[in-house]
Amino acid sequence: MQIRALLTLTLASLWMCIAVQPAQANREANRLYEQAVTEHGQVSVGEQFTLYARAAEAGHPVAQYNVAMMYANGEAVNVDYQQAAYWFLKSANQRFAPAQHRLGELHYFGMGGLTANPRTAARWFEAAASQDDPDGCMNLAIMAGAGDVVPLDSGRAVELLDCAASGAHESAAEYRQLLQASPNGRFSEAQRRSFWNRQRQYWVEMAAQFGVRDAEEAVTDGNPVP
Numbered sequence: 001m002q003i004r005a006l007l008t009l010t011l012a013s014l015w016m017c018i019a020v021q022p023a024q025a026n027r028e029a030n031r032l033y034e035q036a037v038t039e040h041g042q043v044s045v046g047e048q049f050t051l052y053a054r055a056a057e058a059g060h061p062v063a064q065y066n067v068a069m070m071y072a073n074g075e076a077v078n079v080d081y082q083q084a085a086y087w088f089l090k091s092a093n094q095r096f097a098p099a100q101h102r103l104g105e106l107h108y109f110g111m112g113g114l115t116a117n118p119r120t121a122a123r124w125f126e127a128a129a130s131q132d133d134p135d136g137c138m139n140l141a142i143m144a145g146a147g148d149v150v151p152l153d154s155g156r157a158v159e160l161l162d163c164a165a166s167g168a169h170e171s172a173a174e175y176r177q178l179l180q181a182s183p184n185g186r187f188s189e190a191q192r193r194s195f196w197n198r199q200r201q202y203w204v205e206m207a208a209q210f211g212v213r214d215a216e217e218a219v220t221d222g223n224p225v226p
Helices: 027-042 045-057 061-073 081-092 097-109 118-129 134-146 154-166 172-181 189-209 215-220
Strands: 005-008 017-019
Touching (some): 027 045, 045 061, 061 081, 061 189, 081 097, 097 118, 097 134, 097 189, 134 154, 134 172, 134 189, 172 189
Antiparallel strands (some): 005 017
């Protein structure tokens, strides 16, 4: 059964997913995850982390994603991108598309102790896009439309942008117009870098929202956009 996100929680937990139970999750993982969801709004953030961590340890992919985001944002725990990468990988290997595109971004930017590797990032974006994940489609579209690591293919880039738009990605229409207006059928280097700087800024703003000092340095380790 394909995992289908039903709800994103608000404000401090915009990133957190509540989803239909995946078929591959075992019964105990499902039970722990259901408990975490049920008690989410009734307990402290620290207790939320504990509940999701139990479900994550039991193998629930959505709980693993939530734990990864809590580590990435410094919510209830210290910011730890290595732990975030660890839990994103656990979830991504169970084909949870949001984890796949987030893990791809960590590889793209070289976060979480990972070496910046756009080729590995592209593979994770491809995995997410194959499930019509709007962020995976968007990220892969930029790469295809710029010939960034993957072969230049403006036709495929348009298809991926349409996929992103169908998932209500806020940048899809803008970049579709840019690509169609391009005289050589590709994104310019400035457009490519602008997109990835915007994506990196997401991580910076999330870290800052949860009170991380020097959020820019914490997120990027001083690494420029590839």
